[in-house]
Amino acid sequence: MNQRKAPPRQVTTDLKYLGRHRMVLLGLAVLFGGIALRAGYLTVIDSDFLRAQGDARMMRTEPIMAMRGVIRDRNQAPLAVSTPVATLWLNPRQALAADLDISALARALKQSPSALRAKIKRHRDKRFIYLDRHLSPNAADEVLALDFPGVYAMTEYKRFYPEAEATAHMLGFTGLDDHGREGLELAFDSQLAGVEGSKRVMKDLKGHRVQDVALLKPARPGRDITLSFDSRVQYSAYRELARGVAEHNAKAGVLVSLDVETGEVLAMASVPSYNPNNRSQLDMDAVRNRAVTDMFEPGSTLKPFTLVAALESGKFTINSRFDTSPGTYKVLNKTVRDHEDFGVIDMQTVLTKSSNVATSQIAMALPRSTLPLLHQHLGFGQSTGSGFPGESAGLMQPSNRWNPVELATMSYGYGVTVTALQLAQAYATIASGGLQRPVSFTKVDGPVAGRRVIPEAIANSLIPMMETVVTQEGTALRAAVPGYRVAGKTGTAHKASQGGYARDQYMSLFVGMAPASHPKIVTAVIIDTPRKGGYYGGLAAAPVFSRTMADTLRLMNVEPDRSAERLADQARRSGRGG
Template sequence: MKKSRQKEEKPNQTPGRNRRILMAGLVLAACYLTIAGKAVYLQVFEDTRLKSRASGEYSGSAEFREKRGTIYDVNLRELAASTRVVSIGAHPARIENPKKAASEIARHLDMDAAKLAGRLNTDRPFVWIRRDAAPERARELKNQFGNSLALFDNYSRVYPNKTLGAQILGFVGVDGNGLEGLEYYYDRQLTGAVRESTFIRDALGRIFQQSEAKSGQGPGNNLVLTIDRNIQYIAEEALKKTVLKFNGDSGMAMVMDPRTGAVRAMAHYPGFNPNAFTRFPRQTWRNRAITDAFEPGSTLKVFLAAAALESGRCSPGTRVDCEDGSYTVGGHTLRDLHPNENLTLAEVIKYSSNIGAVKIAERIGPENLYKTLSDFGFGEKTGIDCPGEAEGRLRHYRNWRPVDHATIAFGQGLSVSAVQLLSGVSAIANHGVLMKPRMVEAITDANGLVVKSFEPEVRRRVVTETTARKVKDMMQSVTQPDGTGSQASPRGFRVCGKTGTAQILNSDGTYEDSDYNAIFVGFAPAGSPELAVLVMVKDPKVSHYGGVVAAPAFAEIVRESFNYMNIAPARELLDHTRAEKEGA
């Protein structure tokens, strides 16, 4: 009975079993299809991303540059150089305790441990720790942390003279690219070839294969500047002492060879250290002798005198009525510091009479004044090889009102840069020929062979040789004992120059209760000029007159530079000075 009953139940169980088998098959098929679909998706659509990710797990690369070119002064003394360092990277996944490791690494490398710990606490396979570590310290860390760190030979930029010439040189960034100054302007010439380092790691993260590829010719080229390190130092020291003595906001000093346009010094105060530029205010990085324009004040009277002589309407002896110190033009009353009645053109320059300058300007007319100022290069860039040059501001004479014509005659209502002003005065020293100012003497390769040299370049003749000689005589009278620039003459040398006490325009466009720039610009020796020098101090509080503030600094720069250059003082002037002291 039981067997028959089992036989009767069997046919009833078969359909249920078949359904279960069918369902299991469908589930397995769905799983297979899902896996196959995912495989197709990964192979077809995610292929590139996954290959890149996989490659990142076992390989990596880093770019470095070959040695950057050296910057030398005119006598081949190093101003900026590159030294060997080590770039240190880390594999965060292999560091068991990032906080403890960061503390130890930071101690060796003088870094912020908290910031470094944050950098190491990441899912990224590789991070940079420091790009300019000292080789011995890097190897100490490598011995301690093993394959958790990766080392790469690299170069770091150093400035051995620290703050000296910082605004001229500029600096480079962490990637070795020039960011300011000549480092930026000549970056393409200084930059070395790119070197790409590629490495492959095993399953434990150990680098077992490393290769390098270069693009370019190798190390960068060198710059040989026109700057003389000793004269740069002399200018910086004299400027610093003057700004501090007269409690000025800042200052500039510039030295140029008037015969060639070669810049021998370009000093600023306050300065900065390009080895640690981020620790200094950004405004100290700027080469203000190139980038900043200011009103030149009475220094412009030099060019007024040149315009007057070139016009043929005046001679050095031409007399003008100085109105006893008060004169009205276009409803504006102009005044002299010291009232005068009648002065010659030469005396207008010697005593720096504003009203006398206005009378001379009225005599020659706005067109003649504008033409001469334009010829001297005001209102246009000089073309000096420095970044960010300002062109200044000189409006066309057709846009001048009578009061504009008057104020421009004594240096208000236009703006110039330090390099423009010194270049213009240098043209007077150079017999009326304007030279293009330049910072670089030559570019050389890694072996010291000249790739390109920069010869003196004449821009144009601006006045006749006769006019230049007569203006020089007037400028020499300024530095006589009774002139406004008497403190500019170092013992034993005759100097040609001009003082300037220039009001600084207020933000509301007026000069009421304004600050001043104290300026002196000139050249020496008078008979055969070797150097042209400009000194400007912004907003000196103790005294604001150019003849009091800037002229003594000019004298110090000339005296010390000539001593360094072995330019002897004139014996007759030394004897004359000695006789005066004995007579007193």
């Protein structure tokens, strides 16, 4: 039987396909072998590489914002606290790559679409820009729920001031970065500010956080600060000062209260004020703390220190007498005037009636440097060292200008500029028996050693003299406080203007202490340019002092030192200003 043989051409074709098949199999074997080898290498030998690459795509390091310290008053009532808020931010690269609907995002943020579009394009090469800061968590969640690509949220803190206008000038405020910008927020910023921490988080492909993985560095909160202020006293001071400014249609007002025994600032108010919780319509003229920045000539409130210089010199005693007739006194080409002819008066009456003539006579009888050097020793012309940002030093005339006319005017409060804080500290020096204590904005525990500025006997002799100012015969009966003996001095000073003094603009002042038997509190009140109701210190400033001091003594639990009989007698009297 004959067998049929395959044609040669067909055999050749079969061999050709068999060879190709083997080549494909060999290539696939090599490919899969290489993959297996690479997988084994990465898994066994270079596993850290895979882990790092995975982490780079899923792990992120995020900051942990630190909470700012709380500012409290001396009784631990909160005056400034930080609350968590949400801040929305955008990754421009991611948003542009995903073709973000900018108009929809702008509507959600209640912003201008054109402005937002321009902002994103301007920062197209960045990975972070702010969209909106300090939102409520609910408001931020509404935007995040729309799931815009590249939009994320972070937690920040916003400062809140419970007392608002009443403490605005003392506390100041923080900026968007939660750092102090004004006032004690700025002065204590390094202590209040916390230290930012960091954490590692896992995110999905859309950038949403899946979970917190590890705490890399814990955030350290800022330190709490306890101030010397009493929020109740502060509120009373601000309320009564605002009332006084309104009643006299004044330009502005300032009040400072000090604790005599510690130098603590119990209250510091300035009008006009502002709301630190809402600064959208902020008037920068209202921001400055006039109690430490504004300088003015203190007028007759400096006369007690002229008497200090007189008594220290040994040329005068408390029984010395001065002939002030006919109510004028010539010093070179300047005529010094009293508002009436007081005749022959003793040293106590110099303060009671506020005689410019008598203090000028004292200045002319003393060596040229005596009065200016005493003022410098009291701290005029230099900062109190309180540390309050922007504190002014005041101004003392240089020694080459200590001529007779300058000395005469200096004796009744002209030619020297001071701040309200300086003036209050100087009176606290008298109240403490001649010891000057440092001004403190933080609470002080225990007794404070003072610097001897005035001999104790002289300081103590001045207080009964200043009590007569707050009587029927004096210039400030309206400064009286029911139940307490009060000592102090009025001042009514022309305001300086270009080329001289304004004829119809005055600074009205009263500085006093109580209880006069053993002074605990000193309060200075300055009313700037009262336009109605009288401009004398006894009319404009004294009533504010009276109301504020009454509240302060009650709130600080200071016992009365005046008998009911004297109170009844005082109630039958009527007062006048001066």
